[in-house]
Amino acid sequence: MRLNVQVMTDILAGNDRVAGENRELFRRQGVYVLNLLGSPGAGKTMLLEQTISRLKDVINMVVIEGDLYTQKDAERIARHGVPAVQINTDGGCHLDAAMIAQTLERMDLTGVELLIVENVGNLVCPAEFDVGEDEKAVVLSITEGADKPLKYPLPFRQAAATVLNKIDLLPFTDVDLTAVQTDIVSLNRDIRIFAVSCRSGEGVESWCDWLQEQVKGKQNHAGKIGNRKMEETR
Amino acid sequence: MHELSIAQGILDIALKTAAEHQAVRVGRITVTVGEMTGLVPDSLRQGFEVLAAGTLAAGAELVIDRIPLAASCRECGREFLVENRHFYCPECGSAGVELVAGRELRVEHMEVE
Numbered sequence: 240m241r242l243n244v245q246v247m248t249d250i251l252a253g254n255d256r257v258a259g260e261n262r263e264l265f266r267r268q269g270v271y272v273l274n275l276l277g278s279p280g281a282g283k284t285m286l287l288e289q290t291i292s293r294l295k296d297v298i299n300m301v302v303i304e305g306d307l308y309t310q311k312d313a314e315r316i317a318r319h320g321v322p323a324v325q326i327n328t329d330g331g332c333h334l335d336a337a338m339i340a341q342t343l344e345r346m347d348l349t350g351v352e353l354l355i356v357e358n359v360g361n362l363v364c365p366a367e368f369d370v371g372e373d374e375k376a377v378v379l380s381i382t383e384g385a386d387k388p389l390k391y392p393l394p395f396r397q398a399a400a401t402v403l404n405k406i407d408l409l410p411f412t413d414v415d416l417t418a419v420q421t422d423i424v425s426l427n428r429d430i431r432i433f434a435v436s437c438r439s440g441e442g443v444e445s446w447c448d449w450l451q452e453q454v455k456g457k458q459n460h461a462g463k464i465g466n467r468k469m470e471e472t473r
Numbered sequence: 474m475h476e477l478s479i480a481q482g483i484l485d486i487a488l489k490t491a492a493e494h495q496a497v498r499v500g501r502i503t504v505t506v507g508e509m510t511g512l513v514p515d516s517l518r519q520g521f522e523v524l525a526a527g528t529l530a531a532g533a534e535l536v537i538d539r540i541p542l543a544a545s546c547r548e549c550g551r552e553f554l555v556e557n558r559h560f561y562c563p564e565c566g567s568a569g570v571e572l573v574a575g576r577e578l579r580v581e582h583m584e585v586e
Contacts, residue, residue, distance in 0.1 A: 240586065250479055
């Protein structure tokens, strides 16, 4: 007998469930988690290095590095004195919530305020997989071309911030920075945009200020919830 | 590029549903895929075919319903189809829009025997 069965099930429901468990763990630990997306070569790791050198003395941070096969990124981060754990996806084009959950089992988040997850270099797939982060940020280097935000709208729709990297190379390109910003805002009116050069360090300060505010925002929120709980138990 | 992960998700759902109905075979599976999921239908079918081999869903046909990208303006409430990645409201020109369709990734129904 042949039956037609109504299923109505979200294909990513399994991932979203694990992402929810990760998010709950992050909430309990009071750690702000940023999922960092961008194409290969956009400058994600270099942005992290710049961020670490400015913030590591004021924020207790750790990094999870997603990469297809190598340990190169985690080694780069570890050189700056910040704990870094590498996830190799063995060809997989994105990190998913289960990979993060497995990695968290061998990480100590005690006292950690900021966890940055550097996703696999790819502007398409990682945007589809929630890993339990508080927010996403997307790094776009201006040498990739001004048309990329509209060609790959999803990460820009979802991100809280965009870092436009390599602005030191603007004189060598035809890219109109204002037009790129206008396209990004057309996708996401509330997004914060930072024009930076990770090579010269220009603009990195405001990005770090923003990141620090996000971390504080989460701590304040967690603090409020903590206080409320104490009042309830009194 | 993430078609294989999605195909695995579809297969997991199909096999679970088949088990719930004590089915011996899975027939046609209908899924809805929004335009803004970056999925290539042919790759999804191929990925599914490879993963389903040797399971109850081997040879099952994957029917993919594409859902166009639609948005609603937060300012004036106008609903419209987003074409050519132009996310501005055609009524008032605002960039503040909510997506109302186009992000679907769902198994709708399937045949079991």
